[in-house]
Amino acid sequence: MSAVVSPIREPLITGRKSYHDITEDICAPSERAPSLTWVFAFIVAVTLLGFGVFSILWTIWFGIGSWNLNRTIGWGWDITNFVWWVGIGHAGTLISAILLLFRQKWRTGVNRAAEAMTIFAVICAALFPGIHVGRMWVIFFFFPVPNTRGPLWVNFNSPLLWDLFAISTYFTVSLLFWYTGLVPDFATLRDRASGLRKKFYNFLSFGWTGSAKHWSRFESLSLILAGLATPLVLSVHTIVSFDFATSVIPGWHTTIFPPYFVAGAIFSGFAMVQTLMLITRKVLKLEDYITLQHIESMNKVILLTGTMVGVAYLTELFIAWYSGYVYEQFAFLNRAFGVYWWAYFAMMTCNVLSPQIFWFKKMRRSIFVTFVMSIFVNIGMWFERFVIIATTLARDYLPSSWSYYTPTWVEIGIYLGTFGIFFTFYLLFTRIAPVVAIAEVKSILKSSGDQYIEEHEKHYQKAIDNKVKQH
Amino acid sequence: MKQFEISSKQKSVLFGFMGVGLLCLIITFFIDDAYRPRFWSNFLINSVFFTGISFIALFILCAKFIAYSGWQTVFKRLWEAYTQFLIVGLILMAIIIVGLFGGFHHLYHWNDAASLASDTLLQGKSGFLNAGVYTVLTLGIVGVWYFFARKIRALSISEDGQTTFSRITHQKLKKWSAGFLPIGGFTSAALVWLWIMSVDAHWYSTLYAWYVTASWLVSMLALTVLLLHYFKTLGYFEYVTVDHFHDLGKYIFGFSIFWTYLWFSQFMLIWYGNVGEETIYFKTRQDLYPALFYGILIINFVLPFFILLRNDTKRKTGTMVAASVIVFIGHWLDFFLMIKPGVLHTYHEVAGGGHGHASMNADQSMTAKLISDAGAHGAEHASTFQMGFTIPGFLEFGTFLGFLGLFLYFVFIQLGKANLVPKGDPYLGESMNHHV
Numbered sequence: 001m002s003a004v005v006s007p008i009r010e011p012l013i014t015g016r017k018s019y020h021d022i023t024e025d026i027c028a029p030s031e032r033a034p035s036l037t038w039v040f041a042f043i044v045a046v047t048l049l050g051f052g053v054f055s056i057l058w059t060i061w062f063g064i065g066s067w068n069l070n071r072t073i074g075w076g077w078d079i080t081n082f083v084w085w086v087g088i089g090h091a092g093t094l095i096s097a098i099l100l101l102f103r104q105k106w107r108t109g110v111n112r113a114a115e116a117m118t119i120f121a122v123i124c125a126a127l128f129p130g131i132h133v134g135r136m137w138v139i140f141f142f143f144p145v146p147n148t149r150g151p152l153w154v155n156f157n158s159p160l161l162w163d164l165f166a167i168s169t170y171f172t173v174s175l176l177f178w179y180t181g182l183v184p185d186f187a188t189l190r191d192r193a194s195g196l197r198k199k200f201y202n203f204l205s206f207g208w209t210g211s212a213k214h215w216s217r218f219e220s221l222s223l224i225l226a227g228l229a230t231p232l233v234l235s236v237h238t239i240v241s242f243d244f245a246t247s248v249i250p251g252w253h254t255t256i257f258p259p260y261f262v263a264g265a266i267f268s269g270f271a272m273v274q275t276l277m278l279i280t281r282k283v284l285k286l287e288d289y290i291t292l293q294h295i296e297s298m299n300k301v302i303l304l305t306g307t308m309v310g311v312a313y314l315t316e317l318f319i320a321w322y323s324g325y326v327y328e329q330f331a332f333l334n335r336a337f338g339v340y341w342w343a344y345f346a347m348m349t350c351n352v353l354s355p356q357i358f359w360f361k362k363m364r365r366s367i368f369v370t371f372v373m374s375i376f377v378n379i380g381m382w383f384e385r386f387v388i389i390a391t392t393l394a395r396d397y398l399p400s401s402w403s404y405y406t407p408t409w410v411e412i413g414i415y416l417g418t419f420g421i422f423f424t425f426y427l428l429f430t431r432i433a434p435v436v437a438i439a440e441v442k443s444i445l446k447s448s449g450d451q452y453i454e455e456h457e458k459h460y461q462k463a464i465d466n467k468v469k470q471h
Numbered sequence: 472m473k474q475f476e477i478s479s480k481q482k483s484v485l486f487g488f489m490g491v492g493l494l495c496l497i498i499t500f501f502i503d504d505a506y507r508p509r510f511w512s513n514f515l516i517n518s519v520f521f522t523g524i525s526f527i528a529l530f531i532l533c534a535k536f537i538a539y540s541g542w543q544t545v546f547k548r549l550w551e552a553y554t555q556f557l558i559v560g561l562i563l564m565a566i567i568i569v570g571l572f573g574g575f576h577h578l579y580h581w582n583d584a585a586s587l588a589s590d591t592l593l594q595g596k597s598g599f600l601n602a603g604v605y606t607v608l609t610l611g612i613v614g615v616w617y618f619f620a621r622k623i624r625a626l627s628i629s630e631d632g633q634t635t636f637s638r639i640t641h642q643k644l645k646k647w648s649a650g651f652l653p654i655g656g657f658t659s660a661a662l663v664w665l666w667i668m669s670v671d672a673h674w675y676s677t678l679y680a681w682y683v684t685a686s687w688l689v690s691m692l693a694l695t696v697l698l699l700h701y702f703k704t705l706g707y708f709e710y711v712t713v714d715h716f717h718d719l720g721k722y723i724f725g726f727s728i729f730w731t732y733l734w735f736s737q738f739m740l741i742w743y744g745n746v747g748e749e750t751i752y753f754k755t756r757q758d759l760y761p762a763l764f765y766g767i768l769i770i771n772f773v774l775p776f777f778i779l780l781r782n783d784t785k786r787k788t789g790t791m792v793a794a795s796v797i798v799f800i801g802h803w804l805d806f807f808l809m810i811k812p813g814v815l816h817t818y819h820e821v822a823g824g825g826h827g828h829a830s831m832n833a834d835q836s837m838t839a840k841l842i843s844d845a846g847a848h849g850a851e852h853a854s855t856f857q858m859g860f861t862i863p864g865f866l867e868f869g870t871f872l873g874f875l876g877l878f879l880y881f882v883f884i885q886l887g888k889a890n891l892v893p894k895g896d897p898y899l900g901e902s903m904n905h906h907v
Contacts, residue, residue, distance in 0.1 A: 003904065003906075004900050004901055004903075004904040005901065006541060006897050006898050006900060006901050007897075008638065008641065008897040008898070009539065101721075101725075231728075234732065238732075238736065242739075242740070245740045245744075246739075246740060246743040246744065247744070248744050248745075248746060253740070253744050253746070254677045254678075254740075255676045255677050255678035255679070255736060255737045255740050255741065256677035256678045256681070257677075257736075257740070258678075258732075258733075258736040258740075259678070259681055259732075259733065259736065300537075304652075307653055307656065308656070311656055311657060311660065312677075314657070315660060315677050315680065316677055319675050319676075319677045322596055322599060322664070322675055323675045323748075324591075324592045324595035324596060325748070359649070460900050461900075463900045463903070463904060464899055464900045464903060467710065467900075467903040467904065
């Protein structure tokens, strides 16, 4: 990292923090008793989780027939939710790996929570293919292991199987990446704790001592994992898009799907990070570490990816017309003006039109607007998947089999249940681990702390002049 | 801080390049068949390639301004100079347009009245694929790009005069850049469809525009590495260090993989879907252009991947220059393969008087034509090989050299018009002290 910092850059740590202040501020939430808000939120989350488990058991007991899937719509809320959660699980690793490669310092404030969120979102996503098979007890058929089933072997030609590999690999690497970053921070917590708590964090921190050797290995491992994670982030949603695009169904079979799904995933992932961070920073009093500057940067990413998704929507529409292929043309006409027109307009409004307000700096820096927008984007991205899946399947080649689909309470229950899983994990995470990466934030203090920004101003011109004199 | 001035030696070399290019174009024109498909397709490939490089330079500059990126500041004048080539690109594309109206070439199947009359698919597309839309969008969009390129360069240069850096000017620069990004993003897709995708008028792919843009981007980065190395040997760009090259190397490495990702996504989905209307594009290329089809994957992916994978190769002149030369030529060949098969096919359709079913009998009509050609040229036996189409010949490389000379000459002139070191840029200090 360059030691010379342009004074034009805004501080990323405010409140004139010292290294000690950072440790105190970030460790504090896990060292005090949970607040009433936390307890209340936790009860709500666990209740939702319980309802989800009940709905899943209902599904297993009565079978997939308890869902409203019908003759052409074999994929409904389940796959919509699956793709939605996988998409949300993109922001964490994007922030840790890709923003690390691009040396974006603002990632340090949000990477820890975003990575945690990634892992929880992927767990929620993985649930759906599992229960969608109907007979959960033969789920091990998914795995290409030696068996006595004869010809009942996994189909390597199927993108659904590639999905299994992609997501499990992604999950493993994300988990390792997240945990690697946590090790020094757990050690910090350990050093401040006593009794059982000390033992607990001692176990979690793998005996970290903070020696130079440890840091050196830590850095190498982080870099290797970042290198592995970067192609993985792209691969996961690319392969999810293959689930659709390898088919020859009009509206699904289109080559732009891979990059456009990835852009959409980053879009929704950042929206979810915003939703969580806005609450977290307020409740845990971390406003000095997750500043308006962080929020503005994330809003810019949302604007960028939202517009990319917009370009892709319009490209699809245009090429559908351009192709001269009547089924393709009908598929897109049907999306916009067919029976599910309301879903299409919800998608367009939430994903493409509404993020455009982030062209205004005032909006990007407004906490209220950001929060509302983050919810909007998540609604929009859910509808995007619903539009792709349900709208397309509701109208196939045979008009006699055209149908309509609405979910049953069981399907809605499972979806609510995933929120339960997600928030239960997230709430536990905020109690156990530091939600901001302590060591990483410390590493940018001298370049991005507010008291140092003023110092940079004085030395900056000198740094230029010195360099000029050398030549 | 040396002021750049084009030397007489550079001038004579670049004029030499341009002379070779012009000579090659003239020779191609006279040895070419009726309708001159080889001549015009060579012209189109190079015009599109270099116009695209200057467009993508503008796009990346804008992206960097709004992303608070500082490291590129010491050489950003080079990218600014690239963007000014857009005006030349506009003129080059105008020549194609004149040919479109004058009927001098048959680059585009949709522009042939006889084909259009008998082809329902082309009729369906004629609302977009016609000479009028082509002209208006080409001139309008490249014009708008050039307007932004001028504006952004002017703002950037106006920072130089200020003793301390001006936040206001920089703020303006960011606003104009932010404005260009969506405009550039949307309009470049339209031009890619018109200029390149419509060469294969029946075929379509939604990913195509992004794929072409990625190809431009890698070419632009490779050319930047080559020119910076050259300028450093002359004593210019003294603040560009090995760390900047390291980062450019990462870009070439990363975006080469990105290009391959898009290539694979497009190919795999079409291959897997196995819809005849779509697979014809790759089928033609695999069967009749195998050297290029497989070759560009090796040149644009395998070689840069393995050469630039290691840390140290991105910091060494030899490996960086080698990788840059490889991918620069590789992406030019990519454009060659995008454009040539479609032009040849159209030529056979138009010249051979084919009626409809164009995509179905490509092989037969091509073979028939080649047999007659081979007979005329006194060859022993016919093959599907056709110089200047199946692979680029000396004439193609000569033409490429000519356009490269034109591009470089223009860039050199532009470089001489401003300070090489942007004195007023707020990120200059960061960029000078850049360490990877």
